[in-house]
Amino acid sequence: MACESLAQSLAGLEQREKDQQDLIKLLNGHPLEVAKARLTEIQREIAKTSDDLAACRAANLPVTESASTVGYVGTVEVETDATPRLWFSLTASAGTADWVKIGSVRAWFTMDLSSTERPYYLAMLPLLLEAMRNGDQVSASHGGVAGFQKQAPNDSFEAIGVRVLRAPIRF
Amino acid sequence: MADLTITETALGDGRVRYELGRPNWQARRIPDIRSPGATVQIADDRLIDIVVLGDGYTDAADFRAALTTWLQELYAIEVYERFAGCLRIRALYTPSSEAASASRGSYYGCPIATDGGIDQKGKWWEASGARNDAFREAFWASVDTFDDLHLRRYPDDLTTNQELSSGELLVIDQDELRGLYRNLVVSMLVQGGPSGFNGLVPRPAPDQDHYVKVAFGAYEIHELSHALGMLHDEYIHHRTEEVKYRDPVIPSVFSLSNVRFSDRVDQVPWLHLSPWGLERRSAGGQSPSPVVGWMWLGGGIGLLKPGSREIGAWHSEYRCLMNGGHDNYLFTQLDSDPTNLGDGTIKGADLRDKTRLCLWCQELVTIRLLEKTDQLIEPGDPADITAQGQVWYTRWVQELRAAYLELYDVRGQIAELEDYYAKFTPGPAGEPLWQSDLYSVPKAAPAAAPPPAAPLADDELLLVTIAAG
Numbered sequence: 001m002a003c004e005s006l007a008q009s010l011a012g013l014e015q016r017e018k019d020q021q022d023l024i025k026l027l028n029g030h031p032l033e034v035a036k037a038r039l040t041e042i043q044r045e046i047a048k049t050s051d052d053l054a055a056c057r058a059a060n061l062p063v064t065e066s067a068s069t070v071g072y073v074g075t076v077e078v079e080t081d082a083t084p085r086l087w088f089s090l091t092a093s094a095g096t097a098d099w100v101k102i103g104s105v106r107a108w109f110t111m112d113l114s115s116t117e118r119p120y121y122l123a124m125l126p127l128l129l130e131a132m133r134n135g136d137q138v139s140a141s142h143g144g145v146a147g148f149q150k151q152a153p154n155d156s157f158e159a160i161g162v163r164v165l166r167a168p169i170r171f
Numbered sequence: 172m173a174d175l176t177i178t179e180t181a182l183g184d185g186r187v188r189y190e191l192g193r194p195n196w197q198a199r200r201i202p203d204i205r206s207p208g209a210t211v212q213i214a215d216d217r218l219i220d221i222v223v224l225g226d227g228y229t230d231a232a233d234f235r236a237a238l239t240t241w242l243q244e245l246y247a248i249e250v251y252e253r254f255a256g257c258l259r260i261r262a263l264y265t266p267s268s269e270a271a272s273a274s275r276g277s278y279y280g281c282p283i284a285t286d287g288g289i290d291q292k293g294k295w296w297e298a299s300g301a302r303n304d305a306f307r308e309a310f311w312a313s314v315d316t317f318d319d320l321h322l323r324r325y326p327d328d329l330t331t332n333q334e335l336s337s338g339e340l341l342v343i344d345q346d347e348l349r350g351l352y353r354n355l356v357v358s359m360l361v362q363g364g365p366s367g368f369n370g371l372v373p374r375p376a377p378d379q380d381h382y383v384k385v386a387f388g389a390y391e392i393h394e395l396s397h398a399l400g401m402l403h404d405e406y407i408h409h410r411t412e413e414v415k416y417r418d419p420v421i422p423s424v425f426s427l428s429n430v431r432f433s434d435r436v437d438q439v440p441w442l443h444l445s446p447w448g449l450e451r452r453s454a455g456g457q458s459p460s461p462v463v464g465w466m467w468l469g470g471g472i473g474l475l476k477p478g479s480r481e482i483g484a485w486h487s488e489y490r491c492l493m494n495g496g497h498d499n500y501l502f503t504q505l506d507s508d509p510t511n512l513g514d515g516t517i518k519g520a521d522l523r524d525k526t527r528l529c530l531w532c533q534e535l536v537t538i539r540l541l542e543k544t545d546q547l548i549e550p551g552d553p554a555d556i557t558a559q560g561q562v563w564y565t566r567w568v569q570e571l572r573a574a575y576l577e578l579y580d581v582r583g584q585i586a587e588l589e590d591y592y593a594k595f596t597p598g599p600a601g602e603p604l605w606q607s608d609l610y611s612v613p614k615a616a617p618a619a620a621p622p623p624a625a626p627l628a629d630d631e632l633l634l635v636t637i638a639a640g
Contacts, residue, residue: 051558067447092455100455103465103612104605122631126638144436144615154612
């Protein structure tokens with residue numbers, strides 16, 4: 001939002017610069033000198049705002065899109081321990097138990113059912129179940145390693161979304 | 172294939188001047204990063220001068236032989252071969268009456284330590300003292316033998332620093348950039364030294380705020396890459412200690428490093444090279460997991476800097492030209508690692524690949540060379556150097572990186588590397604590399620705690636019912 005605000009300020013300044021240049025064409029004598037000085041001031045503000053905008057955009061540069069992992073739904077689980085969670089895990093091929101790893105451990109994707117995002121997570125559930133029934137390939141988008149674990153350290157990833165492709169289409 | 176021709180011209184007093192691979196750089200053409208497959212001619216004053224000097228050589232033939240090896244090893248690295256058109260390489264032989272030694276009787280007087288390496292104590296190359304002054308006088312007199320050097324410097328208002336807590340440091344500090352020659356680096360070959368390092372050598376007064384990066388060396392292309400690419404060591408220098416470095420808050424081509432101090436997914440600049448990046452890859456069961464672009468443990472930063480330690484530093488690949496030996500683990504941080512000799516001593520694993528930079532270092536060096544040759548700038552860019560660095564990094568990520576990836580066939584490089592690492596079995600019982608605990612996957616960005624749970628709404632119940640059906 002900060003960058004948008006700067007971009008709007010820059011657009012406003014550039015319009016003022018144009019207006020001032022138009023005004024200068026109509027003036028002479030002392031008013032002309034005053035108007036020219038004002039134009040210089042506006043141009044200085046434009047340069048500064050332009051630099052600030054560039055820095056702001058650089059600072060807000062998204063490093064990457066969300067991570068995603070592709071596979072076949074091998075299991076879907078719900079647990080109601082400390083935090084109620086929906087879990088799923090993928091296999092590298094349909095109909096096998098070759099669990100997809102991230103790093104050196106089997107990856108588990110999870111959704112916090114106590115979160116306000118729960119309606120969206122529940123919307124993913126039918127997709128996962130249908131994909132598992134049909135042997136369809138899914139792409140799960142997710143964040144980095146979560147601060148908790150399912151079976152082994154560094155094995156859990158908060159799911160952000162799920163995409164499904166009908167067999168034999170593949171990602 | 173780069174040209175490896177070396178031509179020589181005898182000067183007075185036994186000195187000999189050399190040109191290395193002149194056909195590579197005489198036309199000043201480099202890949203056009205905006206048009207893959209095309210080349211562009213850079214301005215004459217944007218060539219990057221590399222001056223190679225030698226200390227302790229008593230015979231010109233020995234120095235020339237060292238130059239031959241140096242040039243072959245330089246062009247073995249893909250980025251230097253691709254961008255050979257901007258690297259104007261020349262050398263000067265000055266006869267020493269004796270080999271470099273602790274008594275500093277060689278031509279430049281580079282001191283040798285008791286272990287046979289170049290002594291680094293006291294940062295003599297920049298410290299005061301008559302012998303150090305004499306080194307700098309001789310050094311600059313030789314460098315200035317080349318009277319057409321491009322002596323553009325980074326401006327004194329270049330800012331990369333940010334507010335830091337007590338004891339914290341930045342890998343690329345603005346004080347190391349301000350006044351530094353932008354298109355000039357020097358390699359100082361020192362005969363016989365088994366180790367090397369990188370130093371900033373100032374000019375004598377009154378120009379003592381003018382510096383050049385110097386690769387003092389044994390394995391010179393590693394050292395040159397410190398100087399030319401602003402890269403840092405990727406080896407573990409002290410096990411089990413925590414780094415004090417922090418990452419730059421605002422990314423800029425001037426402050427970006429090959430070593431990172433956060434493993435959060437939103438703060439890893441090489442994530443596009445990871446298995447979550449442009450080549451999405453995974454493995455199941457006992458198939459080898461992909462390992463390129465994850466968070467590999469350690470970063471030496473530089474032996475001369477405080478906080479050159481292990482914990483809290485990451486680099487992007489198992490092996491690289493910028494890695495080394497020192498206190499590296501081979502496979503595991505556990506006592507069973509083959510580098511633990513059983514008597515309480517360590518023989519660090521040599522993870523240096525003399526034939527290649529890791530993919531992130533390769534990209535960084537490409538960025539550095541493009542910056543120095545003015546290939547990142549466009550009309551309308553800010554006049555301020557600090558803002559330029561930030562704008563250029565944004566431009567790199569959003570526009571130019573795609574052409575870079577195509578130019579080097581980075582997708583193909585990733586595939587080759589994953590295949591190469593999949594065959595590694597460095598564990599004490601022959602375990603494959605992907606089972607190693609020396610790497611980790613980026614951590615999640617912190618999220619706000621969720622508000623209290625509400626009962627299921629009607630539409631949610633409907634979804635659950637559908638799913639159950």
